[in-house]
Amino acid sequence: MTDVSPSLSNAHAEDTTPEAAASTHLTDSSPETSTPPPVEALNATEAIAPAAEALEPESAPPAAPAVDTAPAASTLSAAEAPDADSAEAPAETTPVKETARKKQGERKSRKPATERTQRSIGFIALPVEISQLAKKYGVNHPGLVMGKYAVLLRMQDKQLQYAFTLEQKKRILQKVAHLMSHDKALQNVWQSQKAERDAVLQSSQARQVALSSQSPVVFATEHPLSALGLDLHPLFGFPQIQAQDIKGALRQFAETHWLPMQADASAASQTLQQIFGSASQEGEVVFHDAWPAQWPALSVEQMTNHHPAYYQNQEAPGDWQTPEAACFLSLKPGARFDFAFSARRPDHSALLDQVENWLHEALASEGLGAYRQLGYGRWKTRHTPAPAQWEGEVHLVSPAFMAGSGQGPEDCRLRPGMLKGLLRWWWRTLHAGFLSPRELSSLESAIFGSSKHKGGLQLQLESNEQTQARRYRPEDLLHQLPSAEARRRSPGLVYLGYGFFSENAKRYYVGPEVSWKLSFQAQDVTWQHKGQAISLSAEQILISAQSALWLLCHYGGLGQRKRKGFGSLQLNTELPLSEDGCLEAAARLRQHCGLRQSFEDERAQSAALMQRIELADMHTPWKNPWFVLHQLGESLQTFMQEHKHQVEKKALGLPRAMTPPLNGSFEAAAPVEDRHAAPYCLHLARHRDGALSVRFVGFPASRLPDFAESQRLLSALAQHLRTDIAARVSAQPEEPVLDLSSPATAEGEGRRERRERRPRPQGEGESNTQRERRPRREKPAGGGKFAPRPAGERPERRPRRPEREPLPEPTHWTERPGRRPRTESGPGRNRQLAGLPQAGEWYEVTLLEERTKKDGWRATESKSGLSGPVVNTSMVPGDAEPGQKVQMIVHAVNKLEMMFRWPTDKEREAREKAASGAAGKGRRK
Structure with a gap:
């Protein structure tokens, strides 16, 4: 049952009736007698998630408040070596409202700063008893699943403070998205509450404008799981857009775009003050929270910062740094919301026309939400957005394997943030060796944006056709290619795409010839360098972006294994550029900024185009x-x-x-x-x-x-x-003719048969009425046993069933010859397992990044080389990470795999007691 009770929420606990709940949405978004919040706080500014968001390092110091953008975004695995250039995000930051709240708390607190830093953990879990009740009866309220009930402790857990890992947060967010899609009770509550709210808005003569999103939408939030995400209604759990975000976005647009265009600046300023209010005067327009006009669909997005030390001005942007990933909830494209605003008095209803015009113009030109420079927060309005300064088209030449927070077909798509991160990487190759890492990072932020500054480049990406991911099945392709050229050698496609061809992996790709429309919008920006304000024109920024795009489409690609030829891109729109032309454009930019023009090999700590081997x-x-x-x-x-x-x-x-013997040194x-x-x-x-x-x-x-x-x-x-x-x-x-005509994979499609089923033998599977029966001998009339059969009389034998046809010999290494043969039992089996670890023994094993089908842990034992699942994976601590070496108990073993068991506290105590007893006996001897 869906939990929508106000008693289970941390807000609006006073009003529990539907009428009171509906009336709460007719209030203004800010106090009437106070100064409106700053534009940065109201305009849904974004920041990368705080400390617990990192994938490898679990902490990072907060930086300055965020303005409107953060570059970033990749969906690729940190363990893939070729993926270090996919997309980047700058150093992690804390939202403005959270920073202000922290400063206010520091003024009130009497504890030293060191103690406060030690207590700044990610989350406070529920008590074990409440966790067990929540597990028993279930929790279906999305806000509670992502909030108070995000951590359901087990009976053996003793900690109160809980630090999330990326995988745990991802599972929680995916559960919230699943509830929003499949829980009908939530939709019924939304429909009833929306009907009551619409009735109240109509009675107050409010203006309602329904708009749909063109791209994913995300906002800055104050939540322990993520600093990015969506605001869920505290009582009913569906997503909403807060009135303060709408009001701040419209005020910023009116002050920066509408006001400078007015002939009478004094009258225009009075209009602004009349609508939005001031410190001494309340605004005449009330802004309401935007509710969904249709039931929205949510998705889990993931962004990865591949160069965290570089964006913190600690190192060069090297491909050796450990990526840091963050995931968050977002609205899928096509989400439709009702934006409502009303006048405080009937004689001020004319102001609503001006607010509606601002709403359409602001959402058409600027968007609403976070990461707008990466293509998020785009809305369909009646106003035509400003024309782009450059439009082009790119298409795939080779298949691209892409992924997001998951590896399903819906995650295999090109995101604007991924493309912008690739443009960043290739732009840096033009200036590496000329600029220091600090100068390179500062100039890059001025052009592409960062968590502290809004960049001058904005890109939009749109697929030309319905891009549908396909399931990659090796058995459909590899048998059509030439076999391996030598023994103990993999086929070339398997070698080049290492990681895509494991038996249990479900990988999806976007096929060649898929194309996207790409547009660049540039504006003048000011770059602060060594105390000087250097103006960068829109034309200079546009040429920098075009140079990076040309290099990407000439040498690079997108997705996983892009450095091995997968995901190669090509421009359909010609750019009058070349390698030398890109280097000359970069030299003109450095000359304009007063930077050095001499190249030095020692300064090139990352990939430099001047050093290329081509x-x-x-x-x-x-x-x-x-x-x-x-x-x-x-x-x-x-x-x-x-x-x-x-x-x-x-x-x-x-x-x-590499396998021994090894020659040389490295x-x-x-x-x-x-x-x-x-x-x-x-x-x-x-x-x-x-x-x-x-x-x-x-x-x-x-x-x-x-x-x-x-x-x-x-x-x-x-x-x-x-x-x-x-x-x-x-x-x-x-070349051979390759048939890849298998249909595109729909979401939730089951696994196909790897081979055709064998024909069923005759008589097998028939019903009893159809099967021929042997006539039984009649019993003697007087009772007793059956009479003996007369000599020479022999009943007719039943025809034998036809034997199954033997399986054909495999013709290719990908064809499996049926079921795995049974393992021999008895002494022979013991001889086969001689030298292997035995069940019940303790061994040091390594946790693997690969998971089981039910998302359980897998581990490997180095001496035997065998790997397998952890049977009690729920007992593995939440802070365990892939690659970590731990002590486990062998649960079962055969010559193909090994199963492990996480030891309990009693087993650990017994082992320590036995070890201490053995040590004591040794000392007495």
Whole structure:
């Protein structure tokens, strides 16, 4: 049952009747006798989530208040080396309202700052008894699921303060989104309350304007789970847009856009004061919360900051830094809301026309919500937005594997934040080696925006057609490609797309030739540098964005494994640029800003276009990108096997698993430890005749282990690719016909059969009435036993059932020959498991990032190399992370996998007692 009781909420506890609840929405959004809140606080300014939002490091110091944008956003795994360049977000910040509240609390508090810092934890959980009751009876109120009942402790949990991990927060937000989509009781409550509210608004002659969103919408929130998200109604749980956000957005638009255009500035200022009020006068217009006009759909978005130390001015934007991810709730595109405002007196109803005009113009030009510079917060209005200064079209050449907070088909899509993060990465390659990391970060923030400053570039992204993700099934494709060229070698496509082809992974991709419309809007900004205010024109910002886009579409791609040729982009709209043209535009920008023009190798701590190792396009007659990627993977695998057991291969990206014996030595320079993206990019380009060519560009990494060694190995790789690809083209000028006509995957589609079912033998599965029966002998009339059968008489035998046909021999490595054979029992089985860990023994294991189908933990034991699930995964502490080494008990083991069990407190005490007893006996001896 849906819980909408006011007693379960932390707000509006005084009014419990529907009439009182409806009347609360007719009040003004701000106190009538106080100064209106600042524009930054009212206009839904955004910030990356606070301390508990990080993926790897669990804490980060809060920064300055946020203004209207934060660059960012990737949906990719932190463990994928090629994904370090996907998208970035600047250093984490705290919203304005939260910062002001913290300052006020510091003035009132008498405790020292150090003690307050130690107590600043993420969440306070419910007592165990209440958690057990909530588990028993269930909680269906979205606000409570995301708030008070977000943490339901187990009986063995003793802590009061609970620190969330990213996966835990993601599951909570996904549960809220699921409730909003499937709980009919919530929708019934919304319908009844909306009808009562509409009646009250009509009686007060309020103006209602229904508008729909064009893009995902998100707001700044004050919530322990995330500083970004949605405001849920405290009583009824559905999303709403607060009146103060609407009022602040309209006031900012009126003061910055409408007021300068008025001939009579004095009369216009009086109109503003009359509508919005001042410190001594209340406004004549009342702004109400915006309620959904139709039941909205929610989604869970994820953004990743791939260079946290760079945005905190601590390091260069290197591809070795650990990403920090944050997830939050957002409204899906198409959400329709009723914006309502009313006049305090009937003689001021004419002011409502002006407010309605501002509403349409503000939402058309500026949008409403957070991350508007990344494409969020766009609304459909009757006003046409300002024309973009540049419009173009990009399309995919090779398949792109994308993901978001999940890896379902709805998450496989291109987001504006992802694209803007890629533009940032390629823009930095133009200036790396000329500017210091601090200068690079400051100039980048002025152009693309940051959590502290609004940038001069704004982009919009729109798919040209209904982009539908497809489920990648290796069995549909790999058997059509040439088999591996040698034993103990994977097919080229499997090698190049490592991570996509695991048996249990469900991966989705967007096919080639999908296109998007892209538009840039630039405005003049002022860059503060060394105490000077430097003006950057809209034209300079636009040229910088176009240069980054040209490099992205010429060398790069999007999605996972984009540095290996997946997700290659190509421009449909010609830009009059080249590599030298992009470098010249960057030089003119540095000259305008008074920055140095000399390039130094020592200053290039990240990928620099001036140091690139480039090959001319390697033309092929092939037209299918899957086949080209397969051949590219075979060529790359050949190069790696030529350097078998050579540790120097680690200069091509970390981590890299290698089997002994190892030759040579390799030690990455600090701060690189065990992670670094591949220092090269492979790209597919399509020509007018439809044929594909391969491009290679390498960026020598000064920390793998030094610039000279990285340059030497990248040059050798480039030369090998040129020779080997040419030989493959000569050997196989014609490509095979690949059939990828499987239908696009809809959400919730079940798993297809990997092979056709065997035909059922005759007679099997028939009903008893259809099956032929043997006639029974008659019993003697006088009773007793059956008479013996006469000599020589033999009944006719029942025909035997036809035997099942044996399974055909597998013709390809992806075809499984049916069920796994049973494990032998008895002494033979014990001989097979000799030397393996036995059930009940304690071992040090490593937690894996890969999860089970039910999202449980998996672990691996290093000596045997076996891995398997943790059977009591609910007992694993919430702060456990992938890669962590822990002590577990072997639950079961066979020659294929091993199952583990998290030890209980009693088992740990018994083990410690046994260990201490054994130590005592040793001392007595």
